[in-house]
Amino acid sequence: MAVNGRDIKTDFLKVYSRLKADLLTDSAFDFTDDSRAWISRMLDYNVPGGKLNRGISVVDSYKLLREGNELDENEFFLCCALGWCIEWLQAYFLVLDDIMDNSLTRRGHPCWFRLPKVGLIAANDGILLRNHIPRILKRYFREKPYYVDLLDLFNEVEFQTASGQMLDLITTHEGEQDLAKYKLPVYRRIVQYKTAYYSFYLPVACALLMSGENLDNFVSVKNILVEMGTYFQVQDDYLDCFGEPAVIGKIGTDIEDFKCSWLVVQAIERANEDQMQLLHENYGKTDPACVAAVKALYKDLDLQTVFSKYESESYEKLISNIEAEPNKAVQEVLKSFLLKIYKRQK
The missing domain is CATH 1.10.600.10 (Farnesyl Diphosphate Synthase)
Structure with missing residues (x-):
């Protein structure tokens, strides 16, 4: 580049x-x-x-x-x-x-x-x-005239990220593991605060401040970027299970680590009584047989198709919201972010 x-x-x-x-x-x-x-x-x-x-x-x-x-x-x-x-x-x-x-x-x-x-x-x-x-x-x-705004921005994003980390830690607290806590609103809140603000909003906000803009005028841009960060984390969760380790550069461990992953949240929403029992018995265990059982359940529930649908719908919604932005240069910034992550494999 x-x-x-x-x-x-x-x-x-x-x-x-x-x-x-x-x-x-x-x-x-x-x-x-x-x-x-x-x-x-x-x-x-x-x-x-x-x-x-x-x-x-x-x-x-x-x-x-x-x-x-x-x-x-x-x-x-x-x-x-x-x-x-x-x-x-x-x-x-x-x-x-x-x-x-x-x-x-x-x-x-x-x-x-x-x-x-x-x-x-x-x-x-x-x-x-x-x-x-x-x-x-x-x-x-x-x-610089935007110096105080920069300090405020970094302080606020740090607070948001640390708060998201706290949510993640108390939701997956060792010894108190409870799949009943793993619901989509909980997942979205963790992801938005732990990842989206500092990974997606912060870089653009820095560029906007350097350009002389007032961040109060870009609330809709912040919302788009936070939603994009959520989509990015859902991709990460999907690749942790279904991605090729040689491509993504790591062996996924979300199942073993009892993570509040998008996949397990989707599985809980769709599982029948027997499938929930299987999840309770195998999720969060390091035994390879337990991990394999959870992955097999994900396939039985066709979560790959569920993800594909989510990815397409998220992309269409994000593009629609981006194109509603009046500032063409800001549109280009947002589209450049989205194109970097859409259908990524790692």
Whole structure:
């Protein structure tokens, strides 16, 4: 992907190096050699290792809002800086999420807290990652007219995401696993708050603020993006069960982990008494035979067709809502997001 003839991912990563260097020389803290080395290693391990889609989306969205006008070097850098703030936010969430879930791996490597000599120091590292965001914003955006709006935006989205994580944790609380809780409104609320706001709304909101827009005028855009984020998570849940591990890059574990997945919610809505008994006996068990029994039930209930119908209807509804937006540049931003995820296989 190129912006102004540049390879955006390569240049995006160069901005990471600059931001990291800033943080390692932040005058608010008197670094020792050991502390600087720790932060450097912690950042490299946790921040730039993902797909970077959220961060790069800020650049893509701002470019579309400019309706094809070229970005100068400063505009490109500021877009990237905001994009990296989102990647920092993601890293903060994941470091702490892995501790809470007692996870083993992340992005094909051991979770940060699993590394020798890290352990629960990772909890403080998560706090540091979160605190790096306002340090970056203060350094590069303090003189901008939208600086306070940026701070408010990141604070609000962080609160929404943490609240969504809380809903997820208390719904799937170990020792209190109850399939009766797994209903579509509960699922939608978890997904919207835990994933959709920071993954879909936040990148576009950053680009809108950089473009001089007032976010209060874009409530309908927020609603579309949150709905798109919900659709994205439903896809994730579907691929966790029916996707090819070689394609999606992981072996799904939603069944073993007793996740409030879209598939199990749909199964509960459709299951007869015997099928519900099968779910109660097998869902949340690590035994491969139990996992296979749940997957067989999903196929018996034809959830692949149910998903296909949901995907088509969601796409048509989203396109209709996007085309009702009066701002053509905003329409293009929203369509670009939707085209990236529609019928994705990973």
